[in-house]
Amino acid sequence: MKGRPENLSPEVEARPVILEIEGLTHYFDSLRAVHDFSVTIKEGELVGLIGPNGAGKTTVFNLITGVYRPTAGSIRYEGAQLGGLPSHEIIQMGIARTFQNIRLFANLTVLDNVLIAYHPHAGYGLADSIFRSRRYREREKAMIERSQEFLEIFGLADRQNDIAGSLPYGLQRRLEIARALATHPRLLLLDEPAAGMNPQEIDQLMELIHFIRDRFQLTIFLVEHRMRLVMNICEWITVMDFGEIIARGKPEEVRGNPQVIEAYLGRQAIH
């Protein structure tokens, strides 16, 4: 199948496709950021996207989530075409993402951050909130309870009324993942989740990623820079350089690929 390594187990290959990207191309004016990018992800997989700085990894995420409109190519999520839809509609279809540089609502409380992600499921209207109807009170209570459950899962329950910007870095990362999961995704895009973390924190993060994948039955597509994380948890990897795919395969295959080493370390390294 296009956009996948050949040698994956038949059990995985039998699963339904969740995300299918074909021939994705994007230009910033005349600068080619992504060229002919294809990837097909099946339900429940944990796929990595790696590449040196400026390879176009985050651009791919921005194209999937509707931040940019692709110049050419198609992005299909569960069969539906995403190209051209506004971001919030794409998110409401079941895709969630985090950001490379954490983007929390820094002046709001931890609980508010999660509650905001619940807004599309609030289930009450403007009139309910202005007149404080019974519906408002019930739904608000239910929303707060569900958000608090999320915070408990992520070990943030005792910080719920703290200002999000005041949390330590590691907890901010966790909160960002909690907020993304509160949108009820089936596909989670993690953009450099390990950025700025020390090896020990990365170990914790890997455990967290496994945990949320099992608990919420997620498919995860992650962009990463740190080999330690990618090599350990991804089932297969796509490698990008200068906007194009240069390799694809299981972690151990990719690690030995001369093109990948060249992209990361420069031509000198293999001579």
Place this chain on the structure above:
Amino acid sequence: MRQLLRNTNFTFILGAGLVFIVVQALISVGILNAYWQGVIFWGAAITMVSLGLNLIYGFNGQFSLGQYGFYAIGAYASADITYRWARNDPSALVVVIFGSLLALLLMVGGSVFLRRFYGVATLTKFLFNFIAAVLGFFLAVRFVNPAIGQSVFRALNGLPTGISQQIVFFLALVGGTTLAGIVSYLFGIPVLELGSDYFGIATLGFTIIVKVLLDNTDTILPFPEMKGARGMVGIPKWTTWPWVFFSFMAVALVLRNLLHSSAGRAILSVREDERAAELVGIDTASQKILAFVIGSLFAGLAGGIRAHDLAFLHPTTFGFLPSFNPLIIVVFGGLGSMTGTIITGFFWIFLLEGLLRLYLPEGFETWRFVVYPLVLLLMMLLRPRGLMGRYEIAFLRRPLPPPRVKEAPPVPKAIPEAGEVTV
């Protein structure tokens, strides 16, 4: 009793009731003369405008200079309704009320129709709504008014004068407010797509357009009774303390309840990080329009209150320089603090238009626009977050839900042994 006093809702109602009764008593006894009454009413009106701006700028993060345009629309529309009514002409009342109703119906119908399509361009959406609004008012002028105008007039005049006057005043306020809301919605659709700075400039342009149109109401617009740049005189002086008080309370409560709801949090999220809000599924464009329209509704209502207190409207009241007043009040009181806006709004009028006008020598008038910016500059240097920062009194503060008591479900092991997982 002590328990009751600790209940913020109860203390608030108690406090507000006391303020209402005391002021009403002072007015009845005659201690608050017409001058000071005017200062209080003006303070309330400008505070309502500023609360609207705080919603748009302080809570939603969209820098706007358009509040005075909507204030003017509310003032002139409601004044026209009562002015004509007082001269036995119900046409303005019928046209504004039924026109707004028809326009809203058509706009809702248009939106429902457009919702069936994906990726509707902003311009298409704007044109649909614009045509719907124009059509609504056209139908009201052309068909509804000739058909039912006289019967509405007779029906209302059948009531005792006092009651029919109050009803007409109420409808005039509603009409002016709705009109301001409709205009802000039409203006907001295309313009809120722009980035914040450009949005500020566009809203400034809007205020100037409104001012220019008001200067020419009798020449290029068909409203000779507004008398263009000469100023509209003869508006009935119907604003009383109860009207001011209850309008003000309505504005404050609507704003508070909105901000304490899910939509309120969505509005705040747009201010915090628009991109991030969009990417947790918030329709940021409609949140911006929501805040903008509600803020403009407040301004429209304030305009109606102010017009019927002053009994005289002049386009310069809504000009370029005065349109900065709400901005100064909001920044001074603290962006994102209702308490700050309310205190500063009343204090601003009380001090600058009340006390200083009485006690300072003639020349102060000229010096005002030297003093204001200096005061603001000092404020920015000494206390950039504004007088109140984001502080709110207990009644207005967003409640912090208590932590859950239930035991936590399984949590992933917090810190694995170092070196447990290796590359």
